[in-house]
Amino acid sequence: AQSVAQPEDQVNVAEGNPLTVKCTYSVSGNPYLFWYVQYPNRGLQFLLKYITGDNLVKGSYGFEAEFNKSQTSFHLKKPSALVSDSALYFCAVRGSSGGSYIPTFGRGTSLIVHP
Amino acid sequence: EPEVTQTPSHQVTQMGQEVILRCVPISNHLYFYWYRQILGQKVEFLVSFYNNEISEKSEIFDDQFSVERPDGSNFTLKIRSTKLEDSAMYFCASSLLRGTSGGTSTDTQYFGPGTRLTVL
Numbered sequence: 001a002q003s004v005a006q007p008e009d010q011v012n013v014a015e016g017n018p019l020t021v022k023c024t025y026s027v028s029g030n031p032y033l034f035w036y037v038q039y040p041n042r043g044l045q046f047l048l049k050y051i052t053g054d055n056l057v058k059g060s061y062g063f064e065a066e067f068n069k070s071q072t073s074f075h076l077k078k079p080s081a082l083v084s085d086s087a088l089y090f091c092a093v094r095g096s097s098g099g100s101y102i103p104t105f106g107r108g109t110s111l112i113v114h115p
Numbered sequence: 116e117p118e119v120t121q122t123p124s125h126q127v128t129q130m131g132q133e134v135i136l137r138c139v140p141i142s143n144h145l146y147f148y149w150y151r152q153i154l155g156q157k158v159e160f161l162v163s164f165y166n167n168e169i170s171e172k173s174e175i176f177d178d179q180f181s182v183e184r185p186d187g188s189n190f191t192l193k194i195r196s197t198k199l200e201d202s203a204m205y206f207c208a209s210s211l212l213r214g215t216s217g218g219t220s221t222d223t224q225y226f227g228p229g230t231r232l233t234v235l
Contacts (some may be wrong), residue, residue, distance in 0.1 A: 044158070
């Protein structure tokens with residue numbers, strides 16, 4: 001069975017500082033990994049994904065994520081946080097072959113960026 | 116940019132009543148999904164739909180739930196007899212395809228804004 005862990009319920013960071021939102025996963029075979037963001041009263045918005053290739057994936061709004069196979073991690077990063085980045089962030093994973101094509105989501109991490 | 120839309124944004128119903136949640140997926144997408152998110156909890160998969168039939172469903176998606184694509188644009192989730200524990204945010208999503216093509220994933224799911232269902 002595939003699973004995702006987001007170990008932090010909340011991450012606090014000052015505006016202008018770098019941010020990291022952590023995600024680790026478990027899946028059979030090679031993973032497909034996704035990050036979504038959810039603003040208040042809105043649906044999930046796709047940020048970025050890792051399928052294959054470079055371990056560093058760049059996505060929307062200046063976010064990037066680094067795939068680390070040995071640590072089974074896919075942490076979301078941004079060099080300089082904005083107050084407007086404050087939202088709920090979800091990591092998701094699914095296997096790349098056979099079985100279900102449905103991603104499993106983590107519990108979400110609330111990012112709070114302070115002015 | 117095309118987007119998934121959902122109506123209503125908020126639905127309040129009495130326990131035991133039937134509700135229908137509506138979604139309009141992105142027009143050229145072929146796969147459709149319903150997820151739910153109970154307040155403060157993670158997003159949970161309910162069902163996926165392709166070619167006018169269910170392709171996958173979770174254990175949450177029991178006989179009280181059904182999905183339909185009644186015309187070329189709408190995708191609906193029906194709950195026949197709502198329970199208190201059905202109160203949640205329900206998200207519709209769609210994707211162009213389900214798997215990969217030429218090494219590039221085409222299965223990114225795009226989500227609607229959600230319908231908040233409150234069962235009293």
